[in-house]
Amino acid sequence: MAENDNQEESSEKAPGGKKKWLIIGAAAILLVVIIIVAVWFLMGTKQASSASDMGAGGGSSEEMTSEPAQVGNALYVGMPRPFVFIVPGDSRDRTVQINVQLMVRGERSEELTKQHIPLIEGTLHEVFSSSTADELRTAEGKQRIRELALKQVRSALESVTGEGLVEKVLFTGLVMQ
Structure with a gap:
C-alpha cells in the first residue's frame, strides 16, 4: 500500500x-x-x-550652395541645453527658456552642424536676448524671431564652413515667466 x-x-x-x-x-x-x-x-x-x-546625397561637394540642399532626409540637431535669458516686459523683466532644434539635410550637414554647436549657441543667444516679452507672446513675434535666428545662424555657419547648413530653426519648447 x-x-x-x-x-x-x-x-x-x-x-x-x-x-x-x-x-x-x-x-x-x-x-x-x-x-x-x-x-x-x-x-x-x-x-x-x-x-x-x-x-x-550622391552629388559632389562642388554642387553645394550656401543654401541647404532640399534633397535627402531631414535630420534634427538638438541644442544640448535650453536657452535661458531675461527679456524686458511691460511692467517687469521676464525670464524665458527656449528649447531649440535645427533641421538640416543629410548626414554631412548634421556632422558639420554638430561640430559648430558653440558658434550656433552664441548666435542664438544673441538673437533671443535682443527680443522682448511682447514679441514672444504672439505667434507673429515668435515667427520673426525664428526667421532672424535662421538668418543669423546661416550667416555664422557660412563664415566658418562656406555653407548655410541649417534649413529651419525650430522651437520645441518655450516658457516665459
Missing part, C-alpha cells in the same frame, strides 16, 4: 513538472521569435534609410 502511494505521488509530480518546463520552453521560444522579428524590422529600416540617403 505504501508503495502504491509513493508511485501515485511520483506520477502526480512528473506531469506537473513536465507541464511547467513546457510552459517555460514555449515562453523562451516566443521570446526568441519576438527578438528576431524586432531585430529584422530594425535592420530592415536602417538599410532602407541608408539606401535612400546614399541615393539622395
Whole structure:
C-alpha cells in the first residue's frame, strides 16, 4: 500500500513538472521569435534609410550652395541645453527658456552642424536676448524671431564652413515667466 502511494505521488509530480518546463520552453521560444522579428524590422529600416540617403546625397561637394540642399532626409540637431535669458516686459523683466532644434539635410550637414554647436549657441543667444516679452507672446513675434535666428545662424555657419547648413530653426519648447 505504501508503495502504491509513493508511485501515485511520483506520477502526480512528473506531469506537473513536465507541464511547467513546457510552459517555460514555449515562453523562451516566443521570446526568441519576438527578438528576431524586432531585430529584422530594425535592420530592415536602417538599410532602407541608408539606401535612400546614399541615393539622395550622391552629388559632389562642388554642387553645394550656401543654401541647404532640399534633397535627402531631414535630420534634427538638438541644442544640448535650453536657452535661458531675461527679456524686458511691460511692467517687469521676464525670464524665458527656449528649447531649440535645427533641421538640416543629410548626414554631412548634421556632422558639420554638430561640430559648430558653440558658434550656433552664441548666435542664438544673441538673437533671443535682443527680443522682448511682447514679441514672444504672439505667434507673429515668435515667427520673426525664428526667421532672424535662421538668418543669423546661416550667416555664422557660412563664415566658418562656406555653407548655410541649417534649413529651419525650430522651437520645441518655450516658457516665459
